[in-house]
Amino acid sequence: MSLPPAPADIFAHLRARIVEALRALLPEVPEEAFARVTVEPPREAAHGDMATNAALVVGKAAKQAPPKLAAALAEKLTALPEVTEASPAGPGFVNIRLDEGFIRAQLGVILAAGETYGQGAPRPGRINVEYVSANPTGPMHVGHCRGAVVGDALAALLAKAGHEVCREYYINDAGAQVQALAYAAYWRYLQALGTTLTEDEYAQLIPGGLQYRGDYLVPVGEALARHHGDALAETGTAHGPGLAGPDRWFATVRETTVAMMMDMIRDDLAALGVQHDIFISEAAMVAEGKLDAAEAQLNAQGLIYRGVLEPPKGKTPDDWEPREQTLFRATQFGDEVDRALRKSDGSGTYFANDIANHLGKIERGFDALVHVWGADHGGYVKRMQAAVAALSDRRVSLDVVLAQIVHVVKDGAPVRMSKRAGTYVTLRDLIDEVGRDAVRFTMLTRKADAQMEFDLDLVVQQSRDNPVFYVQYAHARCRSVLRAAGEPADLAAAPLDALTDPAELALIRRMAGWPRVVEAAAAAREPHRVAFFLNDLAGDFHLLWNKGREDSSLRFIQEGDPEGTRARLALVAATAAVIRSGLGVMGVAPVEEMR
RNA sequence: GUCUCCGUAGCUCAGCCGGAUAGAGCACCAGAUUCCUAAUCUGGGGGCCGUGGGUUCGAAUCCCGCCGGGGACACCA
Incomplete structure (x- = not known):
């Protein structure tokens, strides 16, 4: 047999x-x-x-x-x-x-597949994963970082499981915040032209006050001055260059500012190793009439009406008054209340624009949508799912992964975060401090919806407490052995009968479970499981290594036993391959040696 | 008040579309420690899985109530 x-x-x-x-x-x-x-x-x-x-x-x-x-x-x-x-x-x-031989033979499969081990067979259906989608109003900070890493790893995980994946960034460039941003950039422009207005005087002149005071807008102001001279400003006022009517400058300033902010964000994302396939502009989408199209479709389905919502129970806002709005029957799809599509003044809500965006996704032919959002948007999930169900006739699913707050800790004390520029931790600061790979790995060592402490001291610590180190160390040990053995070729064909120790077989069994972990983690949309798997795998490997310290017959390189050595080297090479496969999903680069 | 996530060892957390005696790391205790890469290793103690009901052959896991904590709650994005 x-x-x-x-x-x-x-x-x-x-x-x-x-x-x-x-x-x-x-x-x-x-x-x-x-x-x-x-x-x-x-x-x-x-x-x-x-x-x-x-x-x-x-x-x-x-x-x-x-x-x-x-x-x-x-x-x-x-x-x-x-x-x-x-x-x-x-x-x-x-x-x-x-049969032990059957288990051992798994090594041949792993070595033949290399880093692609665990790759699932292609599945029908395309998945859209939207993540980051930070407002283009400034540099990325640590609050954005977790969602970026979780989204990126989740997209890679879904691809690993065999799905066709599109990674999307939705640019919120159409709302009041972007208007405030344009006014803030315009202030830097006036400064570049030499206005004698003070910051506070300017803040008094504009709607909503000066909201973005960070100096990251200085280069935007300078660029505007360079390209447009004083053409966008009111000249000859008591202050020198002064505030001109918005129709003279607003569209230009907004466009330039958003473009420069997006360049900055793209640079930040690149530093984190986060990729997107497509960037969708909210403003462009509205300009194309997608909002009207979405509203028309819902209207045709009888899901839209004019009405007045009840005030929220238990906590009525001070300025609440009954107002008639255009409403979407979200309650027909599991939401608690119907939701406003248009404000009382007739303009579209953010929700309406988001519905339009989702109609676009459905029209592009996706079968499943996944979003990574900050946990503060949790209250928004049901209405969005209702909208997607309505627009797709319940064919397309929407899963939302909520990423909880990250508290940055240094020397045992929390690092203060504040919106005021200069006092908050930017993504760049974090990467410069501990490195991209430590950031990415650590962000995945906890379930996305659990609060996390990011300990700046721990993640660079070289000890068992630090999973980044522990996993990298296992890979480095594998590589070290293979280097010492002269980088043997063709290990996939090595006879494996020498592998009989329980620790060796346990390691193989662990690795044989990797395809299953990929599939389950993808189905649950839980990339953190990959980090836990790698931690366990590294544990199995370190255990075997340590047994070799006691019992020299378990060391990988056996003088005078070429066949036994090849079997063990196959085990080591397979371990390295599976670690690389897992780190690949996490977007973390494996290291060759610990330095 | 409503919705939502959470409550598992002293600490930080896994496990949760039901499955057999609930796991890991740290901390603690006891031993070992001239080792292919040093940044240790082996063993041990430690749990009414918040609580009370229900469903089931079987519940940490599913349902309902309660207690405690985070977050969100017309027109903002």
């Missing part, structure tokens, strides 16, 4: 064998009954390599007692060459022990 060829995913392989066995045992049971069958490593290693709930899940449809069905299934599975033992257990589990 010879083993089957090593499969790309041993869990999927076993699941397929189990379902086949069930079909043979229960020909009258419909296929849907098998959908909930899972194969996973049992918590208790003594129970074997894998366990399946098949008999428990199918028992009802088969009208059989699970323990009895489990026994029959176990007998079938025992007949498989790759299974050395299958036994019914507990209320109806089947525990499975795999």
Whole structure:
């Protein structure tokens, strides 16, 4: 009896064998009954390599007692060459022990695939992942950073799982904030021309006051002065160059400023290694009439009406008064209240523009939409899901991943964040302080919706406490061994019988679970699972390494035993490949040595 | 008041579309430590999984109530 060829995913392989066995045992049971069958490593290693709930899940449809069905299934599975033992257990589990040669053969698969190990087969359906989408009103700060990293890693994870992914940045360049930005840039322009107005005097003259006082707008003002001279200003006033009517300068200033801010943001993103495939401008979209199109479509579906909303219960704003607005029937799609599309003055709400944006995505043919938002936008999720459901006739899904606040800590004390320029931590500051890879990895060591402390001291610390270091160190150790062995070629074909130690087999089993982790993490939209997997994998490897300190027969390079050495080097090379595969998803560069 | 996320070891957190005796790191205790890369290693103690009900053969996981914490709550973006 010879083993089957090593499969790309041993869990999927076993699941397929189990379902086949069930079909043979229960020909009258419909296929849907098998959908909930899972194969996973049992918590208790003594129970074997894998366990399946098949008999428990199918028992009802088969009208059989699970323990009895489990026994029959176990007998079938025992007949498989790759299974050395299958036994019914507990209320109806089947525990499975795999042939060690079958497990070892996974190394050949890993080495043949290299860093692409874990790559899922192409799946139907295109996914749009929107992330960052910071307002183009200034440099990126740490608050944006987590969403950027989570979004980027999630997009990579979905691609790894086999999805076709589009990475999108939505530029909020149409609202009041951008208007305030233009006025702030205009102030720097007047300064560049030599106005004698003071900052406070200027702030008095403009609507809403001077909101953006950071000096990052100085270059914008200078650029405007350089290209337009004093043509955008009122000349000959008591202050020299002064405030002119908006129609003379506003469109020009706004456009230049947004473009320069986006250049700055793109530079920040590049420093973080974050990529987007497409940038969508809110202003451009409105100009194209997308808002009207979206409203017309919803109107045609009978989902729009004029009405007055109740004040929010328990907390009525001081200036609340009943106003008639154009409303969207979000309640028909699971939201608590209907939501305003147009303000009482008839202009579109931000929500309306966002609906238009989503109509655009649906029209571009995506089957699933994913957003990464700050947790402060949590209250916005239901209405957006309602809108997407309405616009797509419930065909397109919208998942929102909420990224919680990051508290930066240094020397045990919180680093203060303030919107006033100069006192807040920019993304650049953070990258300069600890490096891009430490930032990215650390941002993924916690579930996105859990608050996180970013300890500037810890992330550069070289110790077990620091997962960035721990994982990188494992990779560096692998590389060090392979260098010492003279970078052997063709390890995928190495005979592997020498790998028999429990620690060696545990390492292989861990790596064999990587495709499964990719699939599950992608389905759950949880890129942090990759960081935890790598931490566990590094732990398995360090454990084996440390055993080699005690027991020299477990060291990787064995003088006088070329075949055993090649088997171990295959194990080491596979470990390095899987770590690189995982770091690739996280966007972290593996290191060759610790320096 | 409504919605939402959270509550797991002393600390920081995994596990959650139900599955067998609930995990990791740190901290603590006890040992080891002239090692392919040093930035340690091995072992141990430690838990009414916030709480009270419910569903189920089976609940940290699903449902409802309560307690405690974060966030969001017409027209802003």
